[in-house]
Amino acid sequence: MCRHLAYLGEPLAPGAVLAEPPYALVHQSWAPRRQRYGTVNADGFGLGWYADGDERPARYRRAGPVWADEAFADLARVVRTRALLAAVRSATAGCAPGEAAAAPFTDGRRLFSHNGALPGWPAAYGPLAATLPAAELMALEARSDSALLWALVQARLQAGAELGEALADTVREAAKYGPARLNLLLTDGSSIAATAWGDTLFHRSGPGVVVASEPYDDAPGWTEVPDRSLLLATPAGITVHPIDSPDA
Template identity: 65%
Template structure:
């Protein structure tokens, strides 16, 4: 599993959201409070942010633990942004992709993170491969389940789907093919945030013109609200909307009939 966070608000240093809070994402890399699967998130980390006047995000990712990266501390102190998405990673399986496997994944104006797992990976890829064009499969940033989930989401975004519908459609496809999948997805374009709670914790808080959506609260502010499981969240700087994701939500019609099962040992 992983921990991740997306923030929209006034210009502020990355550290204000990722380092300074008492239970910040950096601290969650070794001491998460609400993580249901895994213990330490030391298999990579990343942060993406938006610079003024540029619609495409910048990213800084590394394969090791965030607490060991002195360069990140400097970047977080001086880089200011109105929108960010960051994650610390607990790998679900060994791999050879180093920082390419660390979120956020990116394409066009979007930043994406997956907190969860596809049990049975990579055998599940065979059952789901038809949902992604061959060229997109060949361009996967890494050979892990999260990169594949991003390919499913990005395909829908490039087809014109709004962010929330793109996440809901991917969750419908994956949940039908992999019934015990954990699919907490987080997506931003720098102006809005979309997320799903599906198998692990998700929280949000709005303070004035600032909205944060995270795997768990980074402080003890009573304004933090937990998102119910099986829920789609859509947020901007002024509002947060929650929509239940039920087995009958419209995107389920696009889900494949095949069910991917973990191979017998």
């Protein structure tokens, strides 16, 4: 599985939401509280963030566990950002290891993460992969289920879909091929889209908006997103919509 988090709001140091809270994402890399599949997220991690005046995000990704990376601790302390997406990885069997397989994935101004798995990967999802042109498959950043899902999302975005539409349509399509777990997280630096499909997802507002696999503290205000839902968030507010089953 994995754990991930996105933030929008006033400038802050990434560590304020990723490291300092008692059950922050760094803590979730070795002791998640709500994770339904897997126990440790030590197969890589990544942080993507936006600097004022530049819509294209920066990324810092590594193949090892986040708790062992001193450079990440410094970066998370001194950088300031109005928007970020971060993830810690528990690799799916059959998926490639390494930094290239760690979220967030990026394209232009967008950052993407997948919390979940495609059981039976890769054989069961060959027909899903075949819906993409061969050139796009050869250009995948990593040989992994998450990279394939990102390519499917990208194809929809490039065809003109909005963030939420691209995620929901990808989830519906991927769910046709097996009991997939498809918690997807996507931001363009000014809004967030996320799906809850097979694992936990929470949100909290004020100050800023946080969307996360699980709460990073026990303070009030966290709201769980129902399974099979699409969340859309901006600093102005959050809406949640059901995702119809692909069999409906």
